[in-house]
Amino acid sequence: MAGNSYGTLYKITTFGESHGEALGGIIDGCPSGIQLDLEAIEFEMSRRKPGQSAIVTQRKEPDAVQFLSGLFEGKTTGTPIGFIIPNTNQKSDDYSHIKDNYRPSHADYVYDQKYGFRDYRGGGRSSARETASRVVAGAIAKQMLPEIKINAYVSSVGPIHLETPYQDLDFSKIESNPVRCPDEKSAAIMEEYIRDIRKQGDTVGGVVSCVIQNVPVGLGEPVFDKLHAELGKAMLSINAVKGFEYGSGFSGSEMKGSEHNDLYNPDGTTKTNLSGGIQGGISNGMDIYFRVAFKPVATIMQTQDSLDNKGNIAPMTGKGRHDPCVVPRAVPIVEAMAAIVLADFYLINKTY
Amino acid sequence: MAGNSYGTLYKITTFGESHGEALGGIIDGCPSGIQLDLEAIEFEMSRRKPGQSAIVTQRKEPDAVQFLSGLFEGKTTGTPIGFIIPNTNQKSDDYSHIKDNYRPSHADYVYDQKYGFRDYRGGGRSSARETASRVVAGAIAKQMLPEIKINAYVSSVGPIHLETPYQDLDFSKIESNPVRCPDEKSAAIMEEYIRDIRKQGDTVGGVVSCVIQNVPVGLGEPVFDKLHAELGKAMLSINAVKGFEYGSGFSGSEMKGSEHNDLYNPDGTTKTNLSGGIQGGISNGMDIYFRVAFKPVATIMQTQDSLDNKGNIAPMTGKGRHDPCVVPRAVPIVEAMAAIVLADFYLINKTY
């Protein structure tokens, strides 16, 4: 129990169910004196929210953040920042069909088993709506670390992969298309693919890549709290994530040491960066990059068998807004969690 | 700082450098009354230790564990279990060549940058020798949870992949060959490949797969401490790990929802298990399985450029014992960390 906090010195705790009164959270440990750019926070929220384009769910979530504490005259005070995001869309009747039914590959069954019952409306606590609170905390973490650049983007949708190395991409184009893929050509193909999936009433997974630049040398706490271990945990805690790799990742496991080793330049930088900016769990000053795999959303508009709480199998068809590919909306969430991890290590490692 | 502990109620803290006087650790939270099978612990240690076969490093580490507390008349007392593993091989002169030199893709540089100086002998704290302490804690966690079966094995070495699904493998054969691959044919090819790499003075990476069976429903603490997020962090904290995926993993990101969803049987089990035994961060009673990617060991017997602490680039040839493929030895470490994660959740979730 009590798994709803992340971080040691920059600590985020979240609460809220999909269709409860409000979501929200507490950011504890944010340094004082940061003049918060509220528009920048709203921008991140708008990137995550449903209904932003034709290829994502049309469910409307205004997602207006209300800050309740920790700010004074526009600046952070060093005391905990409490915030809420009211749920304006609490129509419970939408979800009566799942009250006693467990949808395949949803958390309905395990919540009932673990807790005895559940708030079934919209998935309750297991809904990805919870990530809205993470985006708030991440947006503030970004403002705490203005020198660090975090850019995530969609690098694959289903079978369509963007193979271009990140160094050859123009990150300023990430927001130029609804897929959030900085390569226009790939983005167009991905978008077309998602439209097709949408027509089928199906969903598809994908991969978000993330690049973090200007990180100082020295972040990370071996042997257990290595920088990439915390990044991995943070990413794996996002709904629908199935895998995490950094630097050479799984493909690095196929390589020889003589190929994989990153040789030094005289200034301590390296000629290659298969290490992904992290050595022995500690940032080495090179770009940090990693990839996060998302499974397809479980709610499809096709008919599939579900289980009810009396042990009966019965066909069920997904209701509600259809989200054929959640991966573009996951981009700001990946960035948010990366920023939270960095903010925490920044505070931990700038000590004594 | 202070990243050398893992766990909340089953908590392991480790200490020790590769060539210091001793390694060791403290296991805090182990329940009382467990009759420890010390031979089983030594068996796990022997699986991890160097020199066990022709394809791994020949460095000798007797790795005899001395328990100093927490046991009385052979049983755990519920108080912290302190243990040490003396280092018998402290020949510091082996390492004078790296005193002022940073080996490529080792942690030498970042330790010097972060801490100002370092115990350079054998990599000091960044050496994988630290994992010996984890194996002790994992071996005890296994004995705490006798009903849970944890089987890890090598599923790829460099470009050679074992494609057989785990359900078709005979785990009793894992220890029958030095590669720890339960498929004899694949094992033979992998072994041959490693011998070749060895002759080249090179190293190669690989993948360890792990299957956990008989896990009860309900382990895991959303939203941040999801079961797979903690497993991921634990695996990523092992030396040389570059990636983690569970269930369908990265390949799941290429699938459609209609293919990926695991349909239920009337008893709550599922017909397929692309979810990898975890839904919404909580175990669902199905087999948990995941894959861990290891990069090739950075120390090769070929000459490569290194950097010295005055900014000079100079060629360096690896000295000491050569470990062409660390992946077979990583198998017990993966199992140990899995057992530690489970023990912790077992204590956390069987509450109230």
Place this chain on the structure above:
Amino acid sequence: MAGNSYGTLYKITTFGESHGEALGGIIDGCPSGIQLDLEAIEFEMSRRKPGQSAIVTQRKEPDAVQFLSGLFEGKTTGTPIGFIIPNTNQKSDDYSHIKDNYRPSHADYVYDQKYGFRDYRGGGRSSARETASRVVAGAIAKQMLPEIKINAYVSSVGPIHLETPYQDLDFSKIESNPVRCPDEKSAAIMEEYIRDIRKQGDTVGGVVSCVIQNVPVGLGEPVFDKLHAELGKAMLSINAVKGFEYGSGFSGSEMKGSEHNDLYNPDGTTKTNLSGGIQGGISNGMDIYFRVAFKPVATIMQTQDSLDNKGNIAPMTGKGRHDPCVVPRAVPIVEAMAAIVLADFYLINKTY
């Protein structure tokens, strides 16, 4: 940083400034299935709130708790319980006189020094108004542990001490008078004393005693997280607390071992209970009792010198509502923190 959480498995995190938009908190780890008695929660809130009698501050705080998550159909769901308590009294102009001034024995100066500036309105985060959130969490903890009886009461006000041992008191009378002293005669004298202090525009301290009954044997985690050590920390974290003692306390330091030892009855109970229900940091099944010392409130209606942020000393007279003795209002806060500590250990210790 990040000191706004208490607990491991029953974890409370609070936010909020005295005159911000709202206070609130998140209770993480509350078990599922508890039918919450909201009136009982409001009752605890009413015990803490100002304006309840003639001898405490008349500032009005409706303190209506709004639960935003973690409840469904009246029962706890096992997910985090988010709640807010809106501040209805946000008249900032009341506090312009302390904007640049540090009141003696208030936290104004240290907050400015630590954070660079502060929300000066009503003491901001350092206001005891924060304890309202603790009372919510404590009231829920009480409902989680219905078998455990927690009774706190005022045992001294200034120089007036109630010397009667708790065994001879009738706890049902605690709420029968505004002082919350179960001895009517002492209560009358204390009340008279407080009225006199009030007339002087002064304040006075006091002591809250607390008795916890029906605690099972075995709660507490030596060697650092001893039951009384956590109780002590929890009490010392309440505003204005200067001391904590349990069992024989400071007077026990004057005794001989032959007098102080609690001899056993055959059933494991003890004839005396100078130990205060705790041996070696673990509950022994006897009544737990302890005393908490509160200093007088620093805000007095007399004129005292203050310091401004330019280094000038200037006389200042307290404004706002006058709280001559905060101790009766501290009674429910002491109970709340005791309940939170017990709930946490209950979850931690009923494991495996």
Place this chain on the structure above:
Amino acid sequence: MAGNSYGTLYKITTFGESHGEALGGIIDGCPSGIQLDLEAIEFEMSRRKPGQSAIVTQRKEPDAVQFLSGLFEGKTTGTPIGFIIPNTNQKSDDYSHIKDNYRPSHADYVYDQKYGFRDYRGGGRSSARETASRVVAGAIAKQMLPEIKINAYVSSVGPIHLETPYQDLDFSKIESNPVRCPDEKSAAIMEEYIRDIRKQGDTVGGVVSCVIQNVPVGLGEPVFDKLHAELGKAMLSINAVKGFEYGSGFSGSEMKGSEHNDLYNPDGTTKTNLSGGIQGGISNGMDIYFRVAFKPVATIMQTQDSLDNKGNIAPMTGKGRHDPCVVPRAVPIVEAMAAIVLADFYLINKTY
């Protein structure tokens, strides 16, 4: 479970039973580059150890600390410092009389109830011998913070109180007598009193006062991790402690606000210091001082009834070395825990 660690960034974990093979611990988070003065550590150990004078137990404990990691060429490396203190006095037969017997006011009974059985030799884990590990960690914390001066001393023994304010004491005299009371006259009376108690085969409690000087403004993390709350927890975690008060303490509860408030000097210091150097949980730069109450040691050389594990009451006479007054030996332990708390906050608060 898992209560054997203290601290967040300067974290100490201890292990070891009184008569096990060794005690020890791990200090995680000690900054790198500190040239350790091993003699200073041994000096602190010698202050805690039994047999140092005629008025304490004569049990011999050489208490030689062996450092196993975290040091290189005499300096801390920033990696965890593992250490052991071998037990040279493991004569188990001394303790057969308590194997099945619960001594009054010892932890024998609760350990058996909580854990099912116990290492009964010398009290096992509940023995104050555990504090030897704390002294090691505290001695290193002191060296990490050379500017901070921590002086503890005995201010009362049984009914004999040293009333002199600490400002009028000469701390350099603390070590000049076996009682560790800096006032020679009081020390002589206390020593005489202890000798008399010794003759009676009895024991007596006392109070240790502690003064911390040169603490910077800003240490402490409200609202739960206030500086005095952490100091209180740390002190209460020491064996035999029954109470903690800081600044005006319990006597402050008898005062009026007009008397208790500390008026400012223009430089932010205060004319009086009833606050004890802490406001709102944050150090204010004035001297921190507090008092810790110790009960009399439970083992007396007189005959008292004990309980056996079959429910029989039977008289028992204490065996082993007699420790009539543990308070002088507690002085270095109080200092050690204070240093650990400060080191932790020092690392936490010098961030960003």
